[in-house]
Amino acid sequence: MSIIQWYPGHISKAERQLKEQIKNIDIIFEILDARIPIASHHPNINQWIEGKPKITVLNRMDMIPQSLYQKWLNWFKERGETAHFTDAKQGKGIKSLNQLAKEAGNLVNIKRVNRGMRPRPVRAVVIGFPNVGKSALINRLLGRKVAISARRAGVTRQLQWIRISKTIELLDAPGVIPIKLENQKNAIKLAICEDIGEAAYDNQQVAAKLIDLLLELNFEKTLQLRYGIDPLGISGEQYIEKLESSFYKGGKERVAMQLLNDFRKGIMGCIPLELPKN
Incomplete structure (x- = not known):
């Protein structure tokens, strides 16, 4: 298995700008992929946010069993x-995020008023790996499409402020990755899960690892x-070979893409690829 690394130039610039903006932020929404909440957490985010309130958002809840919801919340x-x-x-869970942002804004403005300052809109930022659904979530919060959303990594390439309402301003940031x-x-x-750019990996190797992981x-x-085809007793690579010889005559690359897209x-x-364990 070749090493997977991906760090395009626009991410370096976006990360630098994001760190500069954190001082102006009141609340952080970290967006994770519900199928892989641990793998899709950026290890440096807690350092960047300097103790500011953070809400962890597990997006794509529709792609894992409902039986895991409370287990992950407890975890x-x-x-x-x-x-x-x-x-x-589908817009599920968006109202509660709006409410949390408003509550955070109220606390900020109580402190401002106590210091003799005028109230202002709460400033929130959405942070997460590429393609975890940040732009789609922002569009839902706003109620219209302003952030470009697509099922591939690296679509959002620059920071932009978006006014959600009179009380909330949101900073849309490109996906950040170590x-x-x-x-x-x-x-x-x-x-x-397609949460990094496809240029970073070999489809056949990743599809084989998917099979191995599903067996685990x-x-x-x-x-x-x-x-x-029964996958027991064979490797992911062998499973792809069997699929190719039995059904998909177009080659192993076609089989790999079929498995990954499915x-x-x-x-x-x-199907979750991670489970909450203590």
């Missing part, structure tokens, strides 16, 4: 974090029912 609570689930595409992905197991999960998580029946679009079902 984050045990670590001192407030987490909320959203489905930005300059070096030290944890390659997490990097593979990011590639599987006991989803072998899902694979057998979907593709008609997972990414939810065609395989609601």
Whole structure:
């Protein structure tokens, strides 16, 4: 398996600008991919925000089983974090985020008034890895499309302030990612979920790792029912070879893309790649 690394130039610039803007921010929304909440957390965010209030948003709630919702909420609570689930595409969970931002704004303005200053709109920022659904979530918060949203990494390339209402201003930032992905197991999960640029990885290798990971998580029946081939006792690479020889005559690359797209679009079902463990 080749090393997965991805750090395009616009991310370096955006990260620098983001750090400069943090001092002006009242509340931080960190957007995570609900399928991989641990792998999609940027390890440096807590340093950047300097103790300011942070709301952890687990987006794509529709892509994991409902039985995991409360388990993940408890997992984050045990670590001192407030987490909320959203489905930005369908608009689920958006009202509660608006309310949290307003509550944070009220606290900010109470302090300002006590110091003899005039109230102002609360300033929030949306931070997260590329393609975790930040722009789609912002569009839902605003009620109209202002942020470019697409199912690929690296679409948003510059910071922009967006007024959500008279009381909330939101900073839309490009996806940020560590300059070096030290944890390659997490990097593979990011590639599987399309949360990093496709130039960073080999589709066949990542698809093989997807099969291996699904077996570790006991989803072998899902694979057998979907593709008609028992995955037990063989590697992900061998599974791709069997699929190619049995059904897909267009080559292993076509098989790999079929597997990855079936997972990414939810065609395989609601499948998490991480589970909340203590």
